[in-house]
Amino acid sequence: MDGQSGKTMQSLPDTLSSLMGFNQYLTPSWIESVSHIIKELSPAEPKTKVMVHMAQNIGPDDAESDAKVAKIQDELVSLNAQLKQITLQRRQSLNNYLDLKGNIRVFCRVRPFHHEESYQSRSLFTLDESNVFLKVAETKIKQYKFDKVFNQCSTQGDVFAEVEPVIKSALDGYNVCIFAYGQTGSGKTYTMEGKHTATDLGVIPRGIQALFDRASESNRRFLFTFSMLEIYMGNLRDLLVPRSKTHDFKKVPSLSIKTDTDGSIEIENLVAVTVNSFQEVKRLYELGTRLRSTAYTMANSTSSRSHCLIRLSLTSFDAPERKKARNKLWMIDLGGNERLVKTKATGKRLKEGKAINLSLSALGDVIDALQTKKAHVPYRNSKLTQVLRDSLGCDSKTLMLVHIRPNEDDLCETICTLGFATRVRSIRLESEEPPEEKARKEHLLTELEREVSELEQQCEDVTRKIKKLEETMEHLKGPQPFVSTDSVVSHPLSEDLKTSMSKATKNSKNHIEVSSRLPSFMKPTASSQQRIGLTKHIPISNRTKPPVPPKRRPSSVYAESVRLPVNATTWQSECSSECSISMTSDMNWMPSAQDGTECSQQDTSEYETKQVIFSEHEKLLHSELISLAECQLVESGKMQNKTEEMDIIDIDSWIHQQNTGICQRDRILDIPEVTEYGTYSSSTASSIQIECIKGGKQAQDEDSHLKLQPPVHNVEDIKQAEAINQFTSTELCTPPSKELCSNDKMKEHKNERLAYHGNSRRSLQEKLDKCMPGQPDKESKTDPIIQPEVRFQDEEHYIGESICKEAVILRHACPWSKGNIIKYGHTEANKIYGKDKSTKFFQALRTAWVGALLGLGTMSLGLEQDFFQSLEL
Numbered sequence: 108m109d110g111q112s113g114k115t116m117q118s119l120p121d122t123l124s125s126l127m128g129f130n131q132y133l134t135p136s137w138i139e140s141v142s143h144i145i146k147e148l149s150p151a152e153p154k155t156k157v158m159v160h161m162a163q164n165i166g167p168d169d170a171e172s173d174a175k176v177a178k179i180q181d182e183l184v185s186l187n188a189q190l191k192q193i194t195l196q197r198r199q200s201l202n203n204y205l206d207l208k209g210n211i212r213v214f215c216r217v218r219p220f221h222h223e224e225s226y227q228s229r230s231l232f233t234l235d236e237s238n239v240f241l242k243v244a245e246t247k248i249k250q251y252k253f254d255k256v257f258n259q260c261s262t263q264g265d266v267f268a269e270v271e272p273v274i275k276s277a278l279d280g281y282n283v284c285i286f287a288y289g290q291t292g293s294g295k296t297y298t299m300e301g302k303h304t305a306t307d308l309g310v311i312p313r314g315i316q317a318l319f320d321r322a323s324e325s326n327r328r329f330l331f332t333f334s335m336l337e338i339y340m341g342n343l344r345d346l347l348v349p350r351s352k353t354h355d356f357k358k359v360p361s362l363s364i365k366t367d368t369d370g371s372i373e374i375e376n377l378v379a380v381t382v383n384s385f386q387e388v389k390r391l392y393e394l395g396t397r398l399r400s401t402a403y404t405m406a407n408s409t410s411s412r413s414h415c416l417i418r419l420s421l422t423s424f425d426a427p428e429r430k431k432a433r434n435k436l437w438m439i440d441l442g443g444n445e446r447l448v449k450t451k452a453t454g455k456r457l458k459e460g461k462a463i464n465l466s467l468s469a470l471g472d473v474i475d476a477l478q479t480k481k482a483h484v485p486y487r488n489s490k491l492t493q494v495l496r497d498s499l500g501c502d503s504k505t506l507m508l509v510h511i512r513p514n515e516d517d518l519c520e521t522i523c524t525l526g527f528a529t530r531v532r533s534i535r536l537e538s539e540e541p542p543e544e545k546a547r548k549e550h551l552l553t554e555l556e557r558e559v560s561e562l563e564q565q566c567e568d569v570t571r572k573i574k575k576l577e578e579t580m581e582h583l584k585g586p587q588p589f590v591s592t593d594s595v596v597s598h599p600l601s602e603d604l605k606t607s608m609s610k611a612t613k614n615s616k617n618h619i620e621v622s623s624r625l626p627s628f629m630k631p632t633a634s635s636q637q638r639i640g641l642t643k644h645i646p647i648s649n650r651t652k653p654p655v656p657p658k659r660r661p662s663s664v665y666a667e668s669v670r671l672p673v674n675a676t677t678w679q680s681e682c683s684s685e686c687s688i689s690m691t692s693d694m695n696w697m698p699s700a701q702d703g704t705e706c707s708q709q710d711t712s713e714y715e716t717k718q719v720i721f722s723e724h725e726k727l728l729h730s731e732l733i734s735l736a737e738c739q740l741v742e743s744g745k746m747q748n749k750t751e752e753m754d755i756i757d758i759d760s761w762i763h764q765q766n767t768g769i770c771q772r773d774r775i776l777d778i779p780e781v782t783e784y785g786t787y788s789s790s791t792a793s794s795i796q797i798e799c800i801k802g803g804k805q806a807q808d809e810d811s812h813l814k815l816q817p818p819v820h821n822v823e824d825i826k827q828a829e830a831i832n833q834f835t836s837t838e839l840c841t842p843p844s845k846e847l848c849s850n851d852k853m854k855e856h857k858n859e860r861l862a863y864h865g866n867s868r869r870s871l872q873e874k875l876d877k878c879m880p881g882q883p884d885k886e887s888k889t890d891p892i893i894q895p896e897v898r899f900q901d902e903e904h905y906i907g908e909s910i911c912k913e914a915v916i917l918r919h920a921c922p923w924s925k926g927n928i929i930k931y932g933h934t935e936a937n938k939i940y941g942k943d944k945s946t947k948f949f950q951a952l953r954t955a956w957v958g959a960l961l962g963l964g965t966m967s968l969g970l971e972q973d974f975f976q977s978l979e980l
């Protein structure tokens with residue numbers, strides 16, 4: 108062996124360890140040297156040994172195919188090295204480009220006039236590519252500079268083209284924040300979400316689609332998790348909180364924020380759902396949007412009353428060229444800034460408006476401090492800036508999309524908005540730049556842009572080649588590791604390496620199968636399998652017959668991972684149902700709540716009837732993906748402690764939790780107060796309606812959990828509330844037992860039962876009681892409030908009266924529930940007392956019901972008790 112070969116052999120163990128997954132040693136130069144060595148060694152001893160071995164055991168065909176595979180492996184190693192190099196360069200160039208443009212960039216978009224808005228309105232603006240000239244007075248024009256200005260004719264595509272480079276940098280491992288800022292009704296939600304046609308899709312759907320597309324094209328594996336929250340009146344509310352974990356969304360505790368030792372910000376208990384496709388994100392987004400706080404305001408019929416934050420977390424541990432292994436992309440639809448004097452907001456709307464304005468002002472302060480490189484950045488002044496602490500400033504990218512309305516009426520708000528934008532861009536006022544500097548910068552930007560697109564093209568070419576080679580290799584059925592154990596064993600220094608490799612193979616035994624089922628962009632490449640030791644190793648000596656070539660995997664496995672029961676194109680009809688109080692908007696991407704309440708209610712029917720259904724294979728895929736990522740963490744050693752932090756949930760179990768929550772909880776609902784005009788005022792009235800108009804078993808099931816909670820104002824009302832809850836949940840749901848129907852017990856029970864009466868309802872009850880058959884029970888008149896004056900002849904009468912009263916009382920409390928209560932009562936009575944008895948009982952009930960109605964109707968005519976008694980009902 109000459110000197111050169113000796114050197115080569117000496118470096119072989121290190122080289123091999125690099126290839127077997129010890130990433131820390133794996134540098135591009137190493138890889139190049141490896142491929143060089145391999146080429147040199149191909150005809151040499153170890154290879155020959157393998158060939159001989161194969162010849163003895165298998166025959167010439169296998170030997171030939173193994174040789175081909177070895178060649179492909181060589182090429183793959185070299186291509187992967189090349190890809191890594193190009194990716195690094197591309198990341199660097201893109202980063203330089205974004206740095207030069209500014210890590211905090213501000214765009215402006217002017218909304219077109221609405222139909223109902225006056226076209227006569229005088230033109231307030233003159234716009235060019237990067238300037239807004241605002242006519243603030245007849246003779247005064249003020250100039251505002253932006254990185255880009257979109258006029259009324261700009262399309263969603265135009266906007267996204269400018270946003271895309273920032274989103275791309277999320278795949279490179281940078282934290283990214285994209286905000287939509289502006290006055291209420293200026294088009295923030297339109298820009299971020301868009302509408303249902305493909306051309307009208309906004310930044311969020313386009314951005315997510317682009318990320319998934321790019322991830323699938325790349326040769327790396329990514330783990331995406333999706334979270335959605337809102338900041339409402341200074342509280343963080345999880346919009347994906349499983350329904351099983353909450354009774355009432357409004358009562359969900361505010362989430363808290365914690366800072367990790369590495370400075371990254373985490374929101375405790377925030378739901379993070381693993382997502383593998385755009386369709387999955389879309390579904391989650393749609394469900395999350397229903398819980399958003401929106402309301403009618405003078406300025407916008409579906410005004411967002413909170414900041415809505417979408418977080419996409421990206422993890423990739425096999426892409427060392429990324430800036431960070433884990434990073435976040437935030438897409439934020441900020442609440443509309445408003446002049447409270449103009450919106451004439453009062454009460455809750457006023458408080459909401461104030462909270463929004465305060466946090467927007469805090470955001471402005473933070474960005475301003477970052478721009479002017481102040482020593483102190485006031486992150487702590489609002490929840491919004493606390494949450495975004497690690498994604499604003501430093502290496503992160505920030506994009507502010509400022510929106511303005513075209514109306515003359517909104518001049519003051521427009522000046523405020525543009526003033527905010529100017530503050531955010533503060534130190535980069537290009538008017539201060541000398542023209543030569545500006546020209547140089549422009550030139551550099553064009554160069555960098557060209558460079559990035561060339562490098563992207565190269566990346567795509569190399570990735571395509573790699574994929575093609577991998578497919579060829581699969582056809583050749585050569586999951587043989589790049590260097591066989593045989594050849595390793597032959598080296599005197601290789602014992603340790605062999606042990607670690609077999610360990611790695613053992614550890615990853617379960618993941619070998621996994622990777623073959625993963626979506627293409629998550630599937631490890633041959634070389635990355637080797638790096639982490641996932642390569643399926645079949646000792647040549649154990650082979651008894653030539654392998655059968657595997658079937659080609661479908662080209663787009665992940666695209667099928669969500670099967671929507673309703674065609675995605677029928678998004679609108681999918682969301683609307685007779686139970687829905689949230690009228691769906693016309694957007695394909697998402698429906699918005701238009702219920703006029705502060706916090707839109709979830710449409711429960713959605714969860715019952717339309718679920719994402721995953722096959723067993725897909726379920727496995729999700730769970731295995733997580734284990735795979737964890738395996739990567741463990742393998743990499745450095746990141747082991749991060750495993751616990753990956754508090755993520757797969758979409759399947761999230762949807763399961765949503766569904767299981769429906770029947771288990773007790774619903775605490777307000778009883779709407781009857782106003783003097785006979786209408787019912789309650790923020791949750793509509794939700795009761797939803798529950799009650801549902802028919803069938805579901806409604807029965809849910810009724811059994813129904814609790815009615817009247818508005819509580821004083822001690823007496825508290826008693827009422829308790830009694831009503833007891834009344835409905837114990838008696839209505841569980842008719843009294845036979846033992847209870849003895850006279851004494853019956854009285855006792857009746858006393859408890861009637862204790863809910865307060866002054867307002869007492870007279871009604873008295874009159875109703877008088878309508879009932881039977882004699883007054885004088886003994887039991889101990890309490891002036893409790894007046895159980897009816898004596899019952901037998902059990903049926905007792906039950907009949909009891910349910911009748913309940914029905915009437917509930918009818919009084921919530922008139923719409925009549926049908927359900929009777930239906931419920933009927934079913935229960937049939938179940939417990941048999942058909943005959945229950946028929947009698949229902950005759951009594953109907954009788955009493957008619958009596959009660961007559962009583963109510965005729966009382967106003969001044970007819971007294973005698974009148975009713977004379978009616979032989």
Ligand SMILES: Nc1ncnc2c1ncn2[C@@H]1O[C@H](COP(=O)(O)OP(=O)(O)OP(=O)(O)O)[C@@H](O)[C@H]1O
Binds near residue numbers: 290410444
């Ligand atoms: N560029 C645009 N092209 C067409 N329609 C638009 C555009 N921008 C906004 N709109 C329409 O204007 C209306 C108000 O827009 P949007 O709801 O997006 O405002 P917003 O700023 O999100 O308001 P808020 O802060 O109250 O939530 C919507 O009906 C929207 O479709």
